[in-house]
Amino acid sequence: xxxxxxxxxxxxxxxxxxxxxxxxxxxxxxxxxxxxxxxxxxxxxxxxxxxxxxxxxxxxxxxxxxxxxxxxxxxxxxxxxxxxxxxxxxxxxxxxxxxxxxxxxxxxxxxxxxxx
Amino acid sequence: xxxxxxxxxxxxxxxxxxxxxxxxxxxxxxxxxxxxxxxxxxxxxxxxxxxxxxxxxxxxxxxxxxxxxxxxxxxxxxxxxxxxxxxxxxxxxxxxxxxxxxxxxxxxxxxxxx
Numbered sequence: 001x002x003x004x005x006x007x008x009x010x011x012x013x014x015x016x017x018x019x020x021x022x023x024x025x026x027x028x029x030x031x032x033x034x035x036x037x038x039x040x041x042x043x044x045x046x047x048x049x050x051x052x053x054x055x056x057x058x059x060x061x062x063x064x065x066x067x068x069x070x071x072x073x074x075x076x077x078x079x080x081x082x083x084x085x086x087x088x089x090x091x092x093x094x095x096x097x098x099x100x101x102x103x104x105x106x107x108x109x110x111x112x113x114x115x116x
Numbered sequence: 117x118x119x120x121x122x123x124x125x126x127x128x129x130x131x132x133x134x135x136x137x138x139x140x141x142x143x144x145x146x147x148x149x150x151x152x153x154x155x156x157x158x159x160x161x162x163x164x165x166x167x168x169x170x171x172x173x174x175x176x177x178x179x180x181x182x183x184x185x186x187x188x189x190x191x192x193x194x195x196x197x198x199x200x201x202x203x204x205x206x207x208x209x210x211x212x213x214x215x216x217x218x219x220x221x222x223x224x225x226x227x228x229x230x
Binding site for chain 1: 146149153157158159166172210211220223
């Protein structure tokens with residue numbers, strides 16, 4: 001069963017606008033972590049933001065924020081004030097359990113294109 | 117040092133060749149991973165090493181042979197690959213303890229099998 005679902009294969013956003021990338025997940029483990037990564041065409045996976053299942057507040061990192069709705073099992077990424085350099089593939093990923101040697105499972109990704 | 121270094125960055129090999137991919141980290145992470153990523157697809161897990169022991173093998177064909185000679189180094193030995201094995205191979209590491217920023221990825225090796 002697919003554990004991470006990203007339903008938007010591609011998104012366009014105007015420069016300086018905000019954009020929301022959707023992610024829903026499925027797990028029966030009460031302890032889990034949710035991650036967003038950015039992958040430019042060069043291939044490197046760049047960590048953006050993390051949300052733990054027990055975290056009470058939504059995570060924020062600069063222009064990135066994570067809209068965590070636990071009951072709906074969603075973890076949407078919000079990018080504010082989009083920049084041309086934000087054009088890339090974005091992956092939502094999950095780690096089940098609390099130990100850090102559990103591998104990440106990735107969604108299919110959303111390709112974001114920022115338009116000038 | 118907060119990096120995972122992968123070499124080579126690009127590799128072209130014939131189907132009868134033997135080659136190796138190398139991954140190195142000096143962050144004290146004791147879990148290391150190999151992922152395979154085809155174009156326009158998400159990374160797919162291949163192997164997990166925890167404390168230098170293979171803990172997960174996702175039914176990867178035997179033409180891929182992982183090796184973890186020490187806590188800083190992870191190799192992926194390649195032999196008799198097929199053209200469909202052409203992909204980006206990503207290495208990652210993490211701390212086995214509870215850690216949120218624990219997953220660090222290398223920049224990958226782009227492999228082309230001819």
